[in-house]
Amino acid sequence: MAEGLLARCRTIVGDAHVITDAATMAPFMADWRGRYSGRGLAVVLPLNTAQVAAIVAACAAAHVPIVPQGGRTGLVMGSVPDTSGAAIVLSLRRVNRIRSIDSLNRTMTVEAGCILADVQAAAGEAGMLYPLSLAAEGSCTIGGNLSTNAGGTAVLRYGNTRELCLGLEVVNAQGEVWDGLRGLRKDNTGYALRELFIGAEGTLGVITAAVLKLYPAPRAALTALVALDSPRQAVELLGLLQARCGAALTGFELMSAFCLELVAAQFPDLPRPFEDCHPQYALVELSSNESDAHAHGLLESSIGEALEAGVALDAVVATSNKQALDLWRLREHIPLAQAAAGKNIKHDISLAVSRIPDFIARADAALQQAFPGCQPVTFGHLGDGNLHYNVAPPAGESHEAFLGHQAAVNRIVHDLVADCGGSISAEHGIGMLKREELARYKSPVELGMMRAIKAALDPLGIMNPGKIL
Ligand code: FAD
Missing domain, CATH: 3.30.70.2740 (Alpha-Beta Plaits)
Structure with missing residues (x-):
């Protein structure tokens, strides 16, 4: 049975793109954090939607489970198989074309295996912004971002990945292609299928392409690090900045003193913006579609007001791109410093x-x-x-x-x-890591509806089994 399926897969994608030897498969089986490794029947790397559909149809016919995989940067053991060795890992890495950019509609249509950083760069070359931004952006894929409804550092202004998507192309669990690549901002024609596949972690179907929203690239972006006495003061500062800056406030990150101590210990070359140690810090980013001077004026007057009102202890405003990047590096190095410690x-x-x-x-x-x-x-x-x-x-x-x-x-x-x-x-997301926790904290009614959706869309239970539910 397995040999017959693998032969069919080789016919569909070519011999070179069906991997079965253990050593070559190993990286595709390993969790990003290195805590877990699964086993698989094979890793299959299709090139396009038609090949994905043919592979899924072949797996459905053989009742063989499929684990969709993007950049494998997910943190909940969602994109790796269990240890049974029964599943095929379907890597979308080669399904990675930027299909089109529509400047007037402010959308781009990209395939699921596109790396997030490449999508950001392509949007930038067209003079626009794709605002999803996270520390794994050099490795994670759009398909993975959609399937985990990734957040990141610009959610405050632009929303999660769900809010950045206008349409999807999906191969369902039967191997049929649903073309929902509509770049519409309004479309009330029945159930919102797109929303089901976003955040489904590959348990309902395989996302092969998406229409993404683009925004005007800001003319200026400014970063500041604000020292605070407590999380309560951070929340007050956030309220003040939202009231003063509105949509110009694009990032607000909290970091405790212990986080920055960890970073300083592991990465001594990174700057230490304050001489004194403070209990908490907020990394603030402001973007302006007007000018540098506008952004500066707004940030400095808002932070000045916060200092006067006792909603902040001290602040450093970056005066160059390099300084801004250095402040962001403090935040981005926290997970790395933790891992090193x-x-x-x-x-x-x-x-x-x-x-x-x-x-x-x-x-x-x-x-x-x-x-x-x-x-x-x-x-x-x-x-x-x-x-x-x-x-x-x-x-x-x-x-x-x-x-x-x-x-x-x-x-x-x-x-x-x-x-x-x-x-x-x-x-x-949930993946395998938080499955038991989900079962504990969701109500039976909610879990029942989730199971009903799964059973309706994937009656054979072949799509990423053992994840979420
Ligand atoms: P994978 O890890 O390959 O897969 C993730 C899930 O999506 C799996 O369940 C997989 O089966 C499914 N999947 C993948 N592709 C498809 C597809 N085409 N169709 C159907 N299902 C699919 N996440 C955040 O939200 N915010 C952050 O700020 C953030 N920071 C991070 C920083 C670091 C250093 C790292 C390592 C991770 C971070 N993450 C963050 C988590 C991770 O980067 C995101 O979850 C990312 O969206 C996963 O994308 P991926 O391509 O690596 O997906």
Whole structure:
């Protein structure tokens, strides 16, 4: 049976694009964080939508599961197979053409395997902006971004990937092609199928192409780092900047002092913007479609007002592109510094922005009581209510040993998130990693509707089995 399917796959995509030897398959099986490796029957690399459809139809006929894979930068073990060795990994890497750019409609149509950075660059060459931006942008793909509804650093102004997509082309679980590549901003013609596939983590079908929204490229962008005494002050500063700057406020990231200490220890060459250490920091980005002078005026007057009103302790405004990049590098190096220092217990949560200070205070206190000396590594896209609330062991203790407390730490953090009306996955998704947590925190009604959708669209259960549900 397997040999027959593999022979069919070779006919569809060519011998060179069906990988079956273990060593060549290994990188496609490994989770980005290196915590897990699955096993697969083969890795298949189609070139276009027709080949994807033919492969899916062949797998459906043989009842063989499919794991769609993009850049494999997902953080919840969604794009790697389980250890049964039964599934085909369908890598979209070669399905990577930019099909068209429509400047007047402000859209671009791209294939799922396009790397995010390449899409940003193509939009830039056309004088426009594709605003999705995240630290994995050099490796992650548009198909992966859509399937995880990725967030990133510009959600505050432009929304998640869902808000950046006007149309999809999808190969369904039967191997049929749904051409929903409409670049329409209004289309009320029944069920919103597009929305089902976005964020579905490959469990309902394979996204092969998308129509993405483009925006005018801002004429000026300014970055500032603001020192704060507490998360509450960060939320107050966010409110003040939103009131003063409106849509010009495009980024607002929170970083605790401990995060910047980690970065300073692991990356001593990065700048230290303040001589003194402060409890919290906000990285603020302002964009203007008018001019540099407009952006400067707005940022400086707003931060001046925040300092006078006691909503900030100190601030550094970048005066060159290099300084702005350096400030962003502090934020982007936090995950790298964490990884270099040792493994942490990670959470990607969201809450109403107003509830974040209370959540941080309660979670810090509960963890100190349960694990005295443990070190919360708290940072994230505060403007979107999204925190990466990670927990490192007490100084001097083994990171590996501390991972043994993962279940207990998760329970403390996720119970509090639920109590505060938040979500246990803000932007990374569920994959295999948070499947049990999802079952615990979603209501039976919600889980029942999700299962009904899955059963209707994928009755054989071949699309990325074991993920989400
Ligand atoms: P993969 O990891 O290959 O796949 C992710 C999921 O999508 C899997 O379930 C897979 O089966 C499915 N999938 C992939 N392609 C398709 C397709 N064509 N059709 C159907 N299903 C498909 N995420 C954020 O949201 N915000 C961040 O700020 C952020 N920062 C990150 C920083 C770093 C350093 C890293 C490593 C990751 C970060 N991520 C972030 C997570 C990750 O980059 C995103 O989830 C990204 O969107 C995944 O894209 P990918 O192409 O790598 O997808």
